[in-house]
Amino acid sequence: MIHLYNGTVIDGTGAEPKRAGVLIEDGVIAAVGQAPPPAGARLIDCAGLAITPGFIDIHSHSDVMVLENDRAKADQGVTTEVVGNCGFSPYPCGADAAAVRRYGHAILAGGDSWGWRSAVEYLDHARRESRLCTVWSLVGHGSLRIATMGARQGAPESAEMDRMEGILEESLEAGACGFSTGLMYAPGSSAPREELVRLCRVTAKHGKVYATHMRSYMHQLLESIEEQLDLARETGCRLQISHLQAVGRANWSRQAQALERLEQARAEGIDVAFDSYPYLAGSTVLTQLLPQWTLDGGISAMLSRLADPTLRPRIAEETIAQTAQQWNDIFVSATGSAEGARWVGKNFTEIAEARGVEPVEAVFELLEEENGDVNMLSFNQCDDNLRKLLQHPLCTVISDGFYVKGRPHPRLYGTFPCLLGEMVRERGWLPLADAVYRITGKPAERFGMRGRGVLRPGAVADVVVFDPAAIRARATYESPQQKPEGIHFVFREGVQIT
Numbered sequence: 239m240i241h242l243y244n245g246t247v248i249d250g251t252g253a254e255p256k257r258a259g260v261l262i263e264d265g266v267i268a269a270v271g272q273a274p275p276p277a278g279a280r281l282i283d284c285a286g287l288a289i290t291p292g293f294i295d296i297h298s299h300s301d302v303m304v305l306e307n308d309r310a311k312a313d314q315g316v317t318t319e320v321v322g323n324c325g326f327s328p329y330p331c332g333a334d335a336a337a338v339r340r341y342g343h344a345i346l347a348g349g350d351s352w353g354w355r356s357a358v359e360y361l362d363h364a365r366r367e368s369r370l371c372t373v374w375s376l377v378g379h380g381s382l383r384i385a386t387m388g389a390r391q392g393a394p395e396s397a398e399m400d401r402m403e404g405i406l407e408e409s410l411e412a413g414a415c416g417f418s419t420g421l422m423y424a425p426g427s428s429a430p431r432e433e434l435v436r437l438c439r440v441t442a443k444h445g446k447v448y449a450t451h452m453r454s455y456m457h458q459l460l461e462s463i464e465e466q467l468d469l470a471r472e473t474g475c476r477l478q479i480s481h482l483q484a485v486g487r488a489n490w491s492r493q494a495q496a497l498e499r500l501e502q503a504r505a506e507g508i509d510v511a512f513d514s515y516p517y518l519a520g521s522t523v524l525t526q527l528l529p530q531w532t533l534d535g536g537i538s539a540m541l542s543r544l545a546d547p548t549l550r551p552r553i554a555e556e557t558i559a560q561t562a563q564q565w566n567d568i569f570v571s572a573t574g575s576a577e578g579a580r581w582v583g584k585n586f587t588e589i590a591e592a593r594g595v596e597p598v599e600a601v602f603e604l605l606e607e608e609n610g611d612v613n614m615l616s617f618n619q620c621d622d623n624l625r626k627l628l629q630h631p632l633c634t635v636i637s638d639g640f641y642v643k644g645r646p647h648p649r650l651y652g653t654f655p656c657l658l659g660e661m662v663r664e665r666g667w668l669p670l671a672d673a674v675y676r677i678t679g680k681p682a683e684r685f686g687m688r689g690r691g692v693l694r695p696g697a698v699a700d701v702v703v704f705d706p707a708a709i710r711a712r713a714t715y716e717s718p719q720q721k722p723e724g725i726h727f728v729f730r731e732g733v734q735i736t
């Protein structure tokens with residue numbers, strides 16, 4: 239028995255904080271209130287500290303890394319992660335697991351042997367190996383497609399479509415918590431509407447969540463939202479728009495309209511919500527800048543297209559046209575080779591100057607030298623828009639963190655303390671209980687996680703104890719791998735992990 243006493247309980251429902259204690263017994267919350275501790279309990283004085291549910295990160299890319307029990311998330315107070323986002327999951331693998339690894343390794347990291355045939359295999363493995371968090375997983379559309387039809391783009395054959403539907407059905411029955419797309423990433427980006435309709439229907443039938451990395455967050459932000467709302471309207475699926483934002487100065491004014499459309503859709507009865515991370519910069523693979531048709535057939539096909547002197551200028555033109563950020567806003571965060579590491583932390587204006595070429599050429603050259611294996615970090619948003627996202631009633635706060643072999647985005651190490659320290663305490667963007675709700679009770683409700691995300695008798699004892707006056711992220715863009723401050727204890731299912 240553990241008795242956390244004399245603290246301020248913020249129960250995860252958004253309710254006002256109250257002076258109380260929490261009693262943990264056998265991995266479960268036995269009591270919340272002011273009762274004296276039972277004899278034999280371990281006593282922890284929480285004077286001046288907040289006691290909250292464990293944080294729930296519903297947009298994580300730690301699918302493979304949770305198995306290695308890295309502490310990046312646990313040190314922030316995260317006790318539950320939803321993986322399989324943006325179309326990337328480490329299953330299903332067809333006969334060739336390497337094909338799914340090639341597709342996912344830049345986001346999912348890990349070694350060169352992962353890959354599970356089914357949701358059941360992956361979830362069993364995660365349940366056994368992951369000691370620091372509880373893992374929930376979405377079925378990634380890109381992985382599903384590759385397992386069924388390889389890296390080929392375009393419409394599936396009818397038998398392939400049936401097979402995709404069947405595997406999704408089986409995965410949802412076996413415990414996957416929903417389905418995700420990454421419509422800015424090949425090959426998922428090439429899926430015809432009918433394919434998405436059929437897969438969203440399966441998801442809707444199971445009452446599970448459809449999370450989408452939409453086709454565009456830039457010039458086509460509003461059209462992309464419309465596409466997703468249409469899908470939800472037609473299929474009845476529960477729609478979660480992933481890491482909502484308006485990317486690039488020219489698009490910042492579109493965010494207000496985007497939010498308004500989502501509010502209207504809610505009023506119409508569509509079950510839509512969104513999530514956002516508390517940072518101005520985003521991070522992904524560098525190939526994201528290219529038109530995704532260049533990736534038809536995978537990285538090697540993309541490299542031969544770049545090498546084709548008749549195609550290269552066209553690819554350059556399309557890349558420039560679709561890039562909403564400025565070149566000095568886009569930084570290299572990781573490269574596959576050790577020699578490439580000299581570009582990490584530099585932006586494409588600097589890299590282009592150093593190489594004596596145009597920025598778009600510098601992108602191509604780097605992709606060629608690194609065999610496509612480059613990650614980027616780009617400054618996408620403005621402060622005012624970020625504040626409006628985080629304050630919006632439909633917003634859950636997420637990390638979107640992933641591991642790279644260079645300099646990861648600081649969100650991997652700092653999201654939750656950044657929200658509670660910088661956004662709540664320093665900037666006053668949200669009341670503390672509201673911010674806690676957005677990382678506990680609200681995500682639990684969204685995914686139907688029973689007995690998590692709240693502090694009440696009978697709930698699972700995922701609990702964080704932190705100092706609201708001191709909590710802060712130390713992870714920065716320059717030096718991301720820093721443990722946060724101000725988090726005193728983290729319990730997962732009653733076991734202390736921090």
Ligand SMILES: [Zn+2]
Binds near residue numbers: 323451481
């Ligand atoms: Zn994404």
